[in-house]
Amino acid sequence: MKSRYIIASITGVSLSLMGIVGAQAYSGENLAKHAKITMTEAQGIALKARPGTITDEELEKEKGGSGLRYSFDIKGTDKVVYEVGVDAQTGSVLENDKESSHPD
Template structure:
């Protein structure tokens, strides 16, 4: 009985933690960012000039764990630029092959 209660409690805590993580809205993420979207756009365009065709703020490994991702197209090539949302550092600058 004690073991069953321990397992049930552990599962409940995991479920609560997951629901808290999964419930992060774009507004929640933006509130955590020290660098705002407009500044991140400027940083990304300096790293790879062109036209931004996709942008998002997401939790992802690397840097502070909160990053802006931009797909920037120029001369038929799309670059993926990642900008850390806490300090503005470039985390990624690669050619997007469309596999993600």
């Protein structure tokens, strides 16, 4: 009987932690309900504008465009990190420049 209780407790704690950790897959995900463009669509737009590998992504309120943008750090084929901003309402590329604060 004790082992069933322990297993049930561990399962409950694990599910609770999964809910906490899995609640936000990327920074700003809580803003996604206000976006017309999904994260997946924005990733495609960003990678078309700047081929490479996405190393960081977020959805944020920021000046310019509609005021809601996806921001991606993309390590380009030249090994330089670029910041690419995609408007979350229109899908327009708002920024595509070298990341100024990246240590590489």
